[in-house]
Amino acid sequence: MTTSTTSESSAAAPLFDLQALVVAVRRRRRLWSFMALLGLLVGAAVAVLMPPPPTAVTKVLVAHQADQPNDPGTLIRTDVALLQTTRIASNALQSLNSTEKPEDFMQDYGGIGLTNNLLQINVTGDSDAEAVARAKALAEAFVANHVKQIQAAAKAEAKALLDQRDRMRDELAQVNKAIGDGPQDNSPEASANFESLFARRAELTSRIADFDQRAAEARTGTPQLIAGTQIVDAPRAVQHSLPKAAATNAAIGLALGLALGLALAAVGSVVADRPVLRRDFAANLGASVIAELPRRTGRLWQRRRIREARTRLTTSLARTVLGSAEPVSLLELGCARGTSVLALDLARALEPEGPVVIVDGLPGPQLAGRRPKPGDPTVVSGERAAAVSHQERRLGVGSVAPGTAWTDLQYLGTRTVLVVRAGHGSAAWLHTVARQLADQRIAVIGVVLIDPDPRDRTDGTLWDGLHTALRGQSERLARQNGTGLRRTERQPMWDARVPDSDQEAR
Template sequence: MTSAEKAKSEPLIDLQRLVVSVRRRRRLWMSMALLGLILGGLVAVFLPSPPTAVAQILVVHPDDSPTDSGTLMRTDVAVLQTTKTATEALKKLNSTQAPEEFLKDYEGLGLTNNVLQLTVKGKTDEEAVARAQAISDSFITEYISRNQAAAAAEQKALLDQRNQAQNELGSIESAIVAEEAKNRNANPAQLERLYSRRAELTSKISDYDGRAQEAGIGTPKVAAGTQIVDAPRILPQSFLKTLATDAGIGFALGLLAGLGLAAVTSVVKDRPVLRREISQHLGASVIAQLPKPPRFLRRSRAVTRRQRVAATLVRAAGQEGGSVSLLDLGARQITAALAVDMARELAEKGTASLVDDLPKTNLRELAGQGPIQVLDRGDTPLAAGERRIGVGSVEPGTSWTDLEVLGDETILVVRTGHANTEWLHTVARQLADRHIPIIGVVVVDPDPRDHTDGTLWDGLHTALRGRAARPMPKPVEMFPKKNGYPTPYKRAKELGNADQPTKRFAPVSSDNAEAL
C-alpha cells in the first residue's frame, strides 16, 4: 500500500486513538473535575442562595372547560411576569426598585389548570414573604378587574344591541298601526311581514336581556373564587443539601470541560499514543514495552521487568563485537537504566562499555563499581570483540552528526504521547540519512488497553525474524583513524544496508491445494 493509499484509508478521527489519548490525560480532566467540585462547594459556602418564599393562588377562569390544555394558565403566568403586575406590587411595597429588575426575583408556575404557584426571592425571610404577598394581591386585583371590565364590556354591548332592537320594534309598531288604520285598503301581505318582524324583534330583545344578565352574574363568581389558597411561606433550605447539589454540579461541569479539553488537545497536538502509530511513523517495529516506573511501591517488579527487556534488547542486537546505540525520546531515566542493564548482561559474556552522551543523567553513578567502563564520546577506539553501547538522545536540539559515533545501529526508547508526528518523522529521516538502521523501538508508558500491532511486516532487514535468518554485515570503515580515535562509520549500500523488500508469494489456489 502506497503512502497516498494509506492516507486515504486512514479515518479523519481515529476513535481508538482519541479514547486512549483522553484516558492518558486523566490527570487533566480529573483535576478539572476536582476543581469544579471545590468551586461548587465554595459557591455554596460563600454565595448561599437567598431566602425564597412560595405561595399558591387559585384562579377561576370564566371560560374554563375540561378540555383545556393549560392555555389559560399559561396566559396567567405570562400576565404575572409583566411590568404592570411588578409595578403594582412595588407600589404596595413602597419600593423604588425598577420593575425590570424586580421581574428577575420571582417567577410563576402553573401546577394545574387552576392553581398558580408563585416563587419569590428576597434578601431576608420577611422581605421574601412580603414580596410574595404583594405580588399575589396585585395579580388577583388585576385579574378580577380585567374580568369585570370584560364582563361590563360584554354586558354593554348586549344592552346596546337590545336598545337598537327596541328602537326598530317601535318603528315596526308604528308601521302596523298605520297599516291597520287603512281598514279595507290595508295590504294583508304587508301586515303579515310586519307582524313577523315584530315577533322576531321581540324574541331578540328578550335574548339580549337574558345574556346581559348572565354576563353580569359571571363576575362575582370569578371575584369570589380567585384567591390565595396557600399563604406565602419560606421554603426550608438545607445547607448540606445545597452544598452537595452545588458541588455535584461543579464536578459535572468540570469533568465535561476536562474531557472536552483533553479530546481537543489530543487531536490538535497529534501525538501518537498507539504502538501501531509509533511503529509506522518511525519505520521500525516495536520489540518491547515498559510501563511507567512507579514512584513508591513495586519498584522491585519494575526492575525485574526492565532487566527482562534489557535481555531482549541484547538478543536483538546480538552480534559479536560492534557498537549499538540506545537513543532516548522522552524517557531519559529509563533509557539510562536500560543501557546499564544491557551492559551488565553483555559483561557476563565479554567486554562491555558505555558511551555517555545522555544529558542530565549520570551513567557512572548508575553503573557503580564493576566491570562496566563508562566512557565519554570519542575517548578510546573500539577494541576487538568489545561490545559498546552508546547512550544518547534524539530530543529537539540533538546534534545529528554525533549519532554515528554512538553506534552503527540503534534502538529507540520512546515514551508514548511525548513527541508529535512531525518529530517522529524527523528522527526517522535523520537516522536514515546517516545510514543508521533502527533495530527496534522500546515503548515506555504504553496504554494498558492498547492491543494494536506494532510490527512492520515489510521491514525484513531490521525485523528480528530477518536478523535471525541471516547475519548482519559488519560495518565498513570508510575513513582512516586519526590519532587513535575512530571516525564515523558508514555502511556500504552494496552490503545490504538498503531497505530489502519482503519477498511476496502468490496465494495457493484450490487446484494446487488438492495436488498437494
Template sequence: MTGPASQPQPLLDLSRLLATVRRRRRLWLSFGLAGLVMGALLAVLVPTPPTAVARLLIVHENDQPTDGGSLMRTDIALLETTKIAAATLRSLRLNESPEEFLKTYEGTGVTSNVLELKVEAATDADAIARAQALADTFIADHKSRIQTAAGAQARAFDEQRDRAEQELARIDAAIAGKPADTGGQTAAELETLYGRRAELASQISELARQAEEAAVGAPEVVAGTQIVDAPRIVPNSLLLGAATNSAVGLVLGLAVGLSVAAVSGVVRDRPVLRRDISTAIGAPVIAQLRASGSRLWRRKRAERERDRIAAVLARLVGTERSAVALLELGCAKTAEALARSASAKLAEGGPVLGVGSVSPATEWTDLPRLGERAVLVVRAGHAPAAWLHTVARQLADLGITVLGVVLVDPDPADHTDGTLWDGLHSALRAAGRGPSWPRNGELPTLRLAPVSVNGKGFRRGELPGRPPRESNPDPHETQG
C-alpha cells in the same frame, strides 16, 4: 508472512481516542475536582437566599380536560410581566424597579389549575410579605380581567339592544302613519311591519337578559380563584446545598475535562497505542516499560522490568558486529538507566552501546557515530505523529537501521499489535548477515522464541533478542 492489504484510516479512531482520554485522566480528574470544590465554595460563600413559596388555585372560564396546560402557561406569562411586578411593588410601597423584582420570583404550574409562586428576599419576613403581595396582586388582576371582559360583553349587548329599540321606534312610527281604511296592499304592508315589530320586541328582551347575565360575570371563577397554600419559608440546609452544588460542579467539571482531553487528543495527534507508534516509526515494538511510580513497590517492579529489558538489549547488542545506538525520545532518564543496565551485562571488550537523543533540535549528523543500528526508547504520547515520521526519515537518510522500539509508559489497556508484518524485516537481525530473499519475492517470516522470566512465564507484548548461537560440536570428538 505478509499482512493483509492496508485499509483506509478512519477519520476518528475510537480506540485511539479512548486511549488518549485515559492517558490524560489527570486533566479531566483535575477539572472534576475543581468543579467539586467550586460548587462547595459557591454554596458556602453565596448561600441560597430565603425563599417563600405559595400556591394559588386559578379557575378559568374555558377550562377543558384536554387543555394541555396552555391556560396555565398563559397565567405564568402574565405573572412574569412588569405590570404585575409594578402593582406588587406599589402595594408593598417599595422603590425597587419592576425589572429587578421580576428576577426574584418565578411561577411554576403544578397542575392545569394550581400555580406555585417562589419569591426570594433578604429576610424570611420580607420573603413572606412579598409572596403574599404577589399572590394578592395576581388574583386581583385575574379577577379584574374577568370583570373587564364581562363588562365589555354587557356593553356590547346593551348597544345591540339600543339599536333594536331605535329600529322598533321607526317601525312603530311607520305603523302609526298608515291610514285605517286601506286597500289590500296597505294591509299586507301592515302585516309585515307588525311581524317585524314582534321580532324586534323579542330580540330586545333577549338582549336585555344577556346584558344582565354578562354584567354579573362569572361568579364561580371569581369565587374559585384564591390562595390555597399561604406563603411559607422553604427550609434551607447548607449541607444539602453544598452537596447538590458539589455534585453539579463535579459533573460539569468532568464533562468539560473529558471534552478538552478528547479535543486536544485529536488535535495534537500524539500516538499512544503500540500499533500507531510502530506504524509511525516503521519499526516493531520489541518491549515496553511501565513508568516507575512514586510508591516503593512500583519502583521495585519498574526496576525488575528495566533489568529484564536491559538483558534483552544486551543479548541483542551482543549479536551485532558494530555498535548499536540507544536513542531516546521523551524519556532520557529511562534510556540512561537502560543503557547502564545493559552495559553492565555486556562482556568487557564486547560491542559498544551508544546513547543519544532524537528529540527536537537534535544534531542528526552526530548520530552515525553512535552506531549503524539503533533501538529507539520512546515515551508513549510524548511526540506527535509528524515528529515520529521525521525521526524515521532522518535515520533512514543517515543509513541507521532501527532494530525496534522500546515503549515507555504504555497504555495499560492497549491490546494492539506493535509488529510490522509489512514493514522492514530488520528487527533483531545480525548486522553482518543480510536477509535472505526467497525466489518467489515474498518477505521472509521471522520466528522468535518467547523470553522466559525466571522460568515462570513470559511477558506479553515483548519480543526477545536472538539467543546466542550454539557452538558446533567437534567432528573429531569421539562419541562416548
C-alpha cells in the same frame, strides 16, 4: 517486485481510530480527573459562598372565562406574562408602602404555570419575612387585577347587550305607534303592510327578551369567575438546606467537569496525534517493539515484576551487543532519564566480557552530571569520545528529540535501539526519526516502549522490515558478506537508499 505492505496499510488505514482514541483518553486520566475534581469543588463552593436569597412561594388558582379542556396552556402563559408588568408590580409595592422602582422589583419575582389554571409565584427578599410579605402583596395584586379585568369585561359585555336592547325598544315603540295609527286605506297593499308590522313587533319583542336574558347571564357569570380566582396556597418561606444544595451543586459540577475533561482529552489526543499503541510505533518507526517498561517504579506489589522485566531486557540487549560487530547505541525520545539508567545497567551487564565505555550524547546532565559510583562504567562525551580505544566496547547514548544533530548519531553507533515513551512524540515526528536514521545508515534493532498502556493488545511486530528487525540480522550479515541470500520479505517505503548492486540483484 512486490508492493510494500506499509504503503498498503497506510492506504487502508481508517481516518478515525477509536481504539487509539480510547487509549489516549485513558492515559490522560489525570486531566479529566482533575477537571472532574475541580468541578466538584467549584460546585460545592458556589453553594457555600453564594447561597440563594430568602425566597417565598405562593400559588394562585386563576379562573378564565374562555377555559377549555383542550387548552394548551396559552391562558396561563398570558397570566405569567401579565404578572411581569409594571402595573401589578406598582400595585404590590403600593400595598407594601415601598419606594422601590417597579422595574427593580420585577427582577426579584417570577411566575410558573403549573397547570392551565394554577399559577405559582416565587419572590425573593432580604429576609424570609420580607419575602413572604412581598409574595402576599404580589398575589393579592394579581388577583385584584384579574378580578378587575373580569368585571370590566362583564360590564362591557352587559352594556353592549343592553344598548342593543334599548335600540330595539326604540324600534318597537315606532312599530307600536304605526300599529296604533291603523292602515291608511283599505287597499290590499296597505293591509299587507299593516300585517307585517305585527310580525315585526313580535320579532322585536322576542329579541329584546333574548338580549335581556344574555345581559343577565353575563352579569351572573362574573361572580363565579371572581370566586374561582383566589390564593389557594398561602405565601410561605422556602426552606434552604445547605448540605443538600452543596451535594447537588457538587454532583452537577462533577458531571460537567468530567464531561469537559473528557472532551478536552479527546480533542487534544486527536489534534496532537501521538501514538500510544504498539502497532502504531512499529508502523511509524519501521521497527518492532521488542520490550516494554513502565515509566515509574510502580506500586509495592509490582516492583518485583518490573525488576524482572528490566533484567530480561538488559540481558537481551547484552546478547545483542555482544553478537554485533558494529557499535550499538540507545536513542531516547521523551525518556532521557530512563534511557540513561538502562544504559548503565547494560554497561554493567557487559563488564564481565570486557571494558565498556558509554559515549554520552544526551543533551541533558543525566549521565554527564551524575556522581559515579564504585564499579560504574566510564562515561565520556564530546572530544573525549574520539580517544576511546578500539579494544574497549563502545555503547552510545543519544537523543532523537527535536533539535537533534542527526549527522552525529552515526558516531554513537551504526545500530541502535530506540527507547520511546508512549504518547510523547507525534506520528509525524516518528516518521521523521525513521527517515533520518535511514538516511544516516543507522539500522534500528528494535523499539523499547516506556510507559505502555497496560491494556494494549495490539501487535507491535513489524513483518516487512528485515533490515531493522532482530530476526533479519543473519540475512543482513550474509548480504554484507556477499553470500547473496534471497530476500523474500517486502521492503518498507522509507528504505529508499540502497546500493546499486542490491537494486540490480533484486
